[in-house]
Amino acid sequence: MTDVKGLTQLGAETRIPASPEEAVLETVPYTRGEGPAAIVRFTCPEFTSLCPMTGQPDFAHIVVDYAPDARLVESKSLKLFLFSFRNHGAFHEDCTLQIGRRIVEATKPLWLRIGGYWYPRGGIPIDVFWQTGTPPEGAWVPETGVAPYRGRG
Amino acid sequence: MTDVKGLTQLGAETRIPASPEEAVLETVPYTRGEGPAAIVRFTCPEFTSLCPMTGQPDFAHIVVDYAPDARLVESKSLKLFLFSFRNHGAFHEDCTLQIGRRIVEATKPLWLRIGGYWYPRGGIPIDVFWQTGTPPEGAWVPETGVAPYRGRG
Amino acid sequence: MTDVKGLTQLGAETRIPASPEEAVLETVPYTRGEGPAAIVRFTCPEFTSLCPMTGQPDFAHIVVDYAPDARLVESKSLKLFLFSFRNHGAFHEDCTLQIGRRIVEATKPLWLRIGGYWYPRGGIPIDVFWQTGTPPEGAWVPETGVAPYRGRG
Amino acid sequence: MTDVKGLTQLGAETRIPASPEEAVLETVPYTRGEGPAAIVRFTCPEFTSLCPMTGQPDFAHIVVDYAPDARLVESKSLKLFLFSFRNHGAFHEDCTLQIGRRIVEATKPLWLRIGGYWYPRGGIPIDVFWQTGTPPEGAWVPETGVAPYRGRG
Amino acid sequence: MTDVKGLTQLGAETRIPASPEEAVLETVPYTRGEGPAAIVRFTCPEFTSLCPMTGQPDFAHIVVDYAPDARLVESKSLKLFLFSFRNHGAFHEDCTLQIGRRIVEATKPLWLRIGGYWYPRGGIPIDVFWQTGTPPEGAWVPETGVAPYRGRG
Amino acid sequence: MTDVKGLTQLGAETRIPASPEEAVLETVPYTRGEGPAAIVRFTCPEFTSLCPMTGQPDFAHIVVDYAPDARLVESKSLKLFLFSFRNHGAFHEDCTLQIGRRIVEATKPLWLRIGGYWYPRGGIPIDVFWQTGTPPEGAWVPETGVAPYRGRG
Amino acid sequence: MTDVKGLTQLGAETRIPASPEEAVLETVPYTRGEGPAAIVRFTCPEFTSLCPMTGQPDFAHIVVDYAPDARLVESKSLKLFLFSFRNHGAFHEDCTLQIGRRIVEATKPLWLRIGGYWYPRGGIPIDVFWQTGTPPEGAWVPETGVAPYRGRG
Amino acid sequence: MTDVKGLTQLGAETRIPASPEEAVLETVPYTRGEGPAAIVRFTCPEFTSLCPMTGQPDFAHIVVDYAPDARLVESKSLKLFLFSFRNHGAFHEDCTLQIGRRIVEATKPLWLRIGGYWYPRGGIPIDVFWQTGTPPEGAWVPETGVAPYRGRG
Amino acid sequence: MTDVKGLTQLGAETRIPASPEEAVLETVPYTRGEGPAAIVRFTCPEFTSLCPMTGQPDFAHIVVDYAPDARLVESKSLKLFLFSFRNHGAFHEDCTLQIGRRIVEATKPLWLRIGGYWYPRGGIPIDVFWQTGTPPEGAWVPETGVAPYRGRG
Amino acid sequence: MTDVKGLTQLGAETRIPASPEEAVLETVPYTRGEGPAAIVRFTCPEFTSLCPMTGQPDFAHIVVDYAPDARLVESKSLKLFLFSFRNHGAFHEDCTLQIGRRIVEATKPLWLRIGGYWYPRGGIPIDVFWQTGTPPEGAWVPETGVAPYRGRG
Numbered sequence A, B, C, D, E, F, G, H, I, J: 001m002t003d004v005k006g007l008t009q010l011g012a013e014t015r016i017p018a019s020p021e022e023a024v025l026e027t028v029p030y031t032r033g034e035g036p037a038a039i040v041r042f043t044c045p046e047f048t049s050l051c052p053m054t055g056q057p058d059f060a061h062i063v064v065d066y067a068p069d070a071r072l073v074e075s076k077s078l079k080l081f082l083f084s085f086r087n088h089g090a091f092h093e094d095c096t097l098q099i100g101r102r103i104v105e106a107t108k109p110l111w112l113r114i115g116g117y118w119y120p121r122g123g124i125p126i127d128v129f130w131q132t133g134t135p136p137e138g139a140w141v142p143e144t145g146v147a148p149y150r151g152r153g
């Protein structure tokens, strides 16, 4: 059974942190066992932040894949961290990389990649893809399979 | 065999008309025959005009269904008419209705409907749907089946 | 067991008729039985004819629905009839209606409809829809469900 | 709890009947309760019979919708009845209607419809649609939603 | 703001009820306002019960549409009610109708319909569709759009 | 050319209103012309509000269809109105109906309908559908075609 | 013919084991023959377990690929093993790895991988991917092709 | 022109062989020409055999890719060979490998792979993938692209 | 601007060549510039030839990818070349390779591949894949993404 | 926060440049940080230029992936650059490569690739794919996933 002592957010009604800086990414211990690393994927189709130039909302569909080493991200704290961008102004490239780097810092995984698929502004969507290096030897890392943007018709 | 005399654009290399007003919608004779009216559908996934407020391009996927009575639209002149909006400034609602009404005027059909599916601006697409009345009795008028806009993810 | 006497094409290797006029639509007897009319659908994704203006090939996906009364279309003769348009020049509207009317003539059905979904020329496809009237009372006539043309992307 | 006494096939390993005539469609009692009739749908994507002309296998995807009155079809006997066409020669129209009429006979439903979507032979598939009349007043009868045949590409 | 007094399950960690009979469907007050009735849809792709004959699990995708009159279903109590079938043995037809009738009893809606799309057993899935009558005049009730079963390939 | 005098938001950089109450829905004049009413559709795949019970974000895909009479909704003010729900707490049913009723109030259309397709919480999404009455006689109102929720796999 | 002696569950009505520990994974002998290893894939779209924190049901779509060496998994015992998680509480990562490791232990395959695609909780689904190493040289291992989660719209 | 002498089945009405052993896989000569090997793909969505334990029908969608060296499989004899499994009892793994090995034996190809995608029994489908080695150097071997099984909903 | 002198077919109404041998593949000069080779893809969903055994029409969806060196295929002459197979009898394997080799001969590209996806005959489609070698170093060659054949249902 | 000083187009209403030569691609500073390069993707489903032979409009769906080094493309200037092809005549191959090379020149990225998916003319679409070399070591570069052209049906 997973060791859950020390978790402060799971099972409690928790408010959205006011900013990504205030959000706390909690973790739980994980034992890798034999064989290549396992890969864990989080999908967040409901990400929203603000445009730093105009103050208008931006929206994205975010996919994170990582290979945990000794710590797992606790999923409720991850959700609150993602929600904390709600009133935060940043460019698409910066938001995406910031999410990836924070999870790296919290869990020190063997490997992580993040894809940010942003909704179009002015008809042209931007996607941002980043990973910490090549995937762990022998691990199975499927495509994210997110459909490309195609306008109308 | 369809009567093609009087057609001036078919088979010749023709330049794009400078405006919808300059474009000429040519027609060919049509005989309805027995039974309910036939329905003819044109699909134009390549429509473009300009925004009257900002001068920036707008894009749409256009579908026209009509029930010809005694005249068919000649398809090359239709294409040139649609291309003539390329440097024309008008709102989505106005463009869509103008196309529908011009084809009505040229062919005096039993019935016509037009759907304009406009590409998103600011993340929110607009669709415009218009028809001249209920379809002719007994005619078969399938759905256009254009997929709804769904953003990303 | 269906009565197949008099059929001349089924089971023999038959050449494509030189024109639609030379093609023979054969039929077999059919007994309607109790209840509303049954609907029979043929789908031909491989129809081809020639453009009467330019002599170049045209292609279409054809769907025929009909409610047989006392005769069924024999399917091999239908196939040969459809293949007979291969070197025949006619406009999209004319081809589609000619196919529909020939099957009506051969089988005298309770009802028939035909949809011709033509491949694009110059970026704008044409669809032609025709039926002999409203479907027979109580019969089940599903949508053809053919996807609309959407260009690229 | 449904009354299952008298069922001879459910729970036993039963061989496929040699022909549709030998197959027995068993039923269980059903109580309609208040409100409009309920609709029950069986889908069989694995139907196979033989062509009566050539002896070669035919394949179909079959959908049956019916509104039970006082008897439900027992699903294992339905499966065996459908499997009994495996070595039976009949035209598409006949097979489809025979299935529909046998279920009508066994359950005396308020209403039934059947769709037979046959695999293409020679590139042209045949679909057969039949129902016993208009659906019961106030009942909900969704489309079967089977995708149309589209060849390749 | 919706009146939430009297709700006993929302916001508390609640165990799954041992049976549908023990589950309590809670409701909140609703005011209809002007115009035709609004339609509310719940989708549960995660329904599971047991087969009464063999004790093995059955699975279904359930869609409920209803037109509330003076009470809304509280969504957490609905979820627990649906989860309470987890160790309950009943035929597909009975489960589906029982869910529909319990929501009718709890909310006394203007109208309700339920679709139960059951996973295949032995290759043949069963769907069950029921509604309390024709939808309220002027209300908008979209199709559920659940894709039909198609086997493999 | 559409009369744009009096518009205060189009072409200017405008901040998100603090609440739906503060947002102003601006309109432009519209002339209906001959024939049945035209239908205009807005799609917003980027709607977000807050849950009134937990303060956590809710997300929805919103589709509005309306038949303008003498006024069109100005699209930038509509976008700002929709964005104003960003920090507003309300139940799904209330949010959806409030949007619909505000557009009715601002444009006094011949007819309007709204569909709110809410993202799942706890695995069960809620959809809300409302319209002001039956669509205007002879108008063309296509399905919204939003895909149903289906979980995973 | 496969050697089936010693199988205790196939052909008998067997109850669901009370826990994964009680479940017995039976195997049958397999001869590899010439050439690279064959790959066998099981897909289980109907997996369900309980959340160890809240006791509520979790759902997953599971795909297992393995390269048998001298033993095949007997499919009915696999099904019962999977069903045995029905009342078992474990995190997503643990469940997925436990299934994979048990099949490895029972069949000592050349290679195995498992993908667990879990239904969303709180809007964010988790997928878990694990394999025992790189696939056997020269074997053909297709993608699982499971569609990514995309919320609504 | 391909050399067709010696073919005994093409152009004749041929009965289904009683078993795979009785079926004869005929071949025609093939000249490879310059450059890497060409790949030929057969798709059979209509494969059926019998379960050796219960005698009930099994169904599969089969895809064969091979790189011919000096002989091509004659397609009619391949079809009859596949149909010969109709009353043959064998496990999924055995059937799939037997088909692959027989084609190897008949054509001595540079390379061959076979995918057997079996319809679900008890809700869990099995796929079998095998190839004779790594594909020929420089050849183009696309994915089969068969969609994964996903149950209902 | 591309050098178009010497082109004889572009801009003129040209008849379909009587055979592939009579068709002339014209080319235009091309300058590669820095970096890896560019890849150009032609898609022809409208290919048709005749079966050399029976004289009946065959249909295919053809995709050609090539890396031009110093000459581009002129697209109108390519279209006429493809249309020239209309009354030409050849096996699927031969037609596909003949198209590929002719383009190689005309343009002497760095690399070329061709995929021929043939419509089913007797329920079993054939695909043919060929390339001149491994793609040029550093070039981007996407999958063709043609959907596999899947029969009905 | 990204450094935006020196940007002249963002936040201002800017007219479409008269030609690609007049368009200015602006950039903003970017810091790569640790780990492999991030990949940024722009999708433009609304590209249009003119055919240099006939003066008629051409349309394309364009996808650009690049790995920024020290500069990002400013997205509004990119949009205006793309719009500047509106009245520019050039072949598909030239347009596509020109876009790619201009972004390379402006941002001096670690790597860039561009895909131009052009709408069909005469039934045969052309796609153009180019990249500056192999992607940066360790970077994640997903497929563009644009659906292949498939004509009708």
Ligand SMILES: [Ca+2]
Pocket (backbone or CB within 6 Å): A120, A121, A122, A123, A124, B119, B120, B121, B122, B123, B124
């Ligand atoms: Ca936009």
Ligand SMILES: [Ca+2]
Pocket (backbone or CB within 6 Å): A119, A120, A121, A122, A123, A124, B120, B121, B122, B123, B124
């Ligand atoms: Ca936008």
Ligand SMILES: [Ca+2]
Pocket (backbone or CB within 6 Å): A045, B150, B151, B152, B153, F045, G150, G151, G152, G153
């Ligand atoms: Ca979405």
Ligand SMILES: [Ca+2]
Pocket (backbone or CB within 6 Å): C120, C121, C122, C123, C124, J119, J120, J121, J122, J123, J124
């Ligand atoms: Ca075209």
Ligand SMILES: [Ca+2]
Pocket (backbone or CB within 6 Å): A150, A151, A152, A153, B045, C150, C151, C152, C153, J045
């Ligand atoms: Ca498009």
Ligand SMILES: [Ca+2]
Pocket (backbone or CB within 6 Å): D151, D152, D153, I045, I061, J150, J151, J152, J153
């Ligand atoms: Ca096609």
Ligand SMILES: [Ca+2]
Pocket (backbone or CB within 6 Å): E120, E121, E122, E123, E124, H119, H120, H121, H122, H123, H124
């Ligand atoms: Ca099954």
Ligand SMILES: [Ca+2]
Pocket (backbone or CB within 6 Å): D045, E150, E151, E152, E153, H045, I150, I151, I152, I153
């Ligand atoms: Ca199938």
Ligand SMILES: [Ca+2]
Pocket (backbone or CB within 6 Å): F120, F121, F122, F123, F124, G119, G120, G121, G122, G123, G124
């Ligand atoms: Ca959920």
Ligand SMILES: [Ca+2]
Pocket (backbone or CB within 6 Å): E045, F150, F151, F152, F153, G045, H150, H151, H152, H153
């Ligand atoms: Ca599912």
Ligand SMILES: [Ca+2]
Pocket (backbone or CB within 6 Å): F119, F120, F121, F122, F123, F124, G120, G121, G122, G123, G124
């Ligand atoms: Ca959720």
Ligand SMILES: [Ca+2]
Pocket (backbone or CB within 6 Å): E119, E120, E121, E122, E123, E124, H120, H121, H122, H123, H124
């Ligand atoms: Ca099953």
Ligand SMILES: [Ca+2]
Pocket (backbone or CB within 6 Å): D120, D121, D122, D123, D124, I119, I120, I121, I122, I123, I124
């Ligand atoms: Ca065929």
Ligand SMILES: [Ca+2]
Pocket (backbone or CB within 6 Å): D119, D120, D121, D122, D123, D124, I120, I121, I122, I123, I124
């Ligand atoms: Ca066939």
Ligand SMILES: [Ca+2]
Pocket (backbone or CB within 6 Å): C119, C120, C121, C122, C123, C124, J120, J121, J122, J123, J124
């Ligand atoms: Ca075309």
Ligand SMILES: [Ca+2]
Pocket (backbone or CB within 6 Å): C045, C061, D150, D151, D152, D153, J151, J152, J153
């Ligand atoms: Ca087709």
